[in-house]
Amino acid sequence: MKTISYFLSLLFAAGLLFSCGGSKATSGSDLDSSITNASIKLKKNPNNERQVGILEDAYKKATDRDLASIEYLKQQVNSDPSKWLDIYNIYDKMQIREIAVVPLLPLYVDGREAQFDIPNIDVEANEAKKKASNNLYNTATTLLNSGDKMKAREAYDLYDRLIEFDYDYLDALDKRAEAKIKGSTNVYVQMKNSTGGQLPSNFESDLLSIRQGVFTDPWVLYHTQRQSGINYDYDVLLDVTRLIVGQDQQQQRQYRDQQQVIVGYRDVKDNEGNTVRQPQYGTVYADVLETTQAKPIRIEGSAQYTDNRKNEVVATIPLEREEAWQNVYAQFRGDERALSQESIAKIQAGQQPFPTDDQLLDFGGKLLNQVVINLFEQNNSNLN
Secondary structure: OHHHHHHHHHHHHHHHHOOOOHHHOOOOOHHHHHHHHHHHHHHHOOOOHHHHHHHHHHHHHHHHHHHHHHHHHHOOOOOOOOHHHHHHHHHHHHHHHHHHHHHHOOOEEOOEEOOOOOOOOHHHHHHHHHHHHHHHHHHHHHHHOOOOHHHHHHHHHHHHHHHHHOOOOOOHHHHHHHHHHHHOEEEEEEEEEOOOOOOOOOHHHHHOOOOHHHOOOOOEEEEOOOOOOOOOOEEEEEEEEEEEEOOOEEEEEEEEEEEEEEEEEEEEEOOOOOEEEEEEEEEEEEEEEEEEEEEEEEEEEEEEEEEOOOOEEEEEEEEEEEEEEEEEEEEEEEOHHHOOHHHHHHHHHOOOOOOOHHHHHOOHHHHHHHHHHHHHHHHHHHOO
């Protein structure tokens, strides 16, 4: 009978939302927006009686609705403790509403003080928060301790929800980090130098510079240092086999720029017989000698994937990257006015000294890193 009476009270409260309110016209989902809009207007003009009436009506209906909803949900918490979060969210919404309205009081309408029955819900809200937090934490921890990767991901989401409204609850932050590791496909990445020579000191750190946030799949984590307590699903060996720096190269080509420019003026008569100066145009030329300086670097290797659960190499994928340092400059003969903006930029660039082999090699790790990042992104969906 209690359940039925609460259900009827909820229906009664819902009926209030749709009752006629004349000019107050607030019902259903419009209540909260009506309260917000009226509060904003009354903050600017507290004597706006129409808005006072709307706020008074909407606040009462919203409070009745929320209290009835809370009573109804409380009948379900024994069988479904997750309802405590719904209850807390309603209390939270009521407190936010109170914060918006209380600073405006007192308000007056039709020669009387508007009535705002503001229930004291602080104790109940804190209790609901504690129970919601406890339920989320316990549910998430049970999932986390199941040993199942997919359930660990569910646990992560629950810890995340908990932290959103109860940031310091027990060790939820640490548990969320643990759920991230246990719910992820963990990949250990290392480099091997098979070039037969010494690589630059920064090559390995540049190659293994892998930020987790760059990948589409948040549940594949790449580690470049082994950590105790983590079971690595895969190992990836980045084997660098060749690192070649090419010769200094120089190519030249000639082309001609031309422009129409003013070369003089002549006096002419306009339609009214007045003397005006009319510009005379001519074509000017400039011969441009363009020089392209280039020095290439090529890196080759492979990425070997080992499935540690099967102790088996499952894929070996070639890696290669070729880039070149380049500088384009120019010289010209002729009329400077003929030069295009592109030619001017080349002339201003000037000739540059070629980089040394060591300078190019220093960029090798960064160049190959981009290939590796793209490879990992493409193959994330194949890891499970």
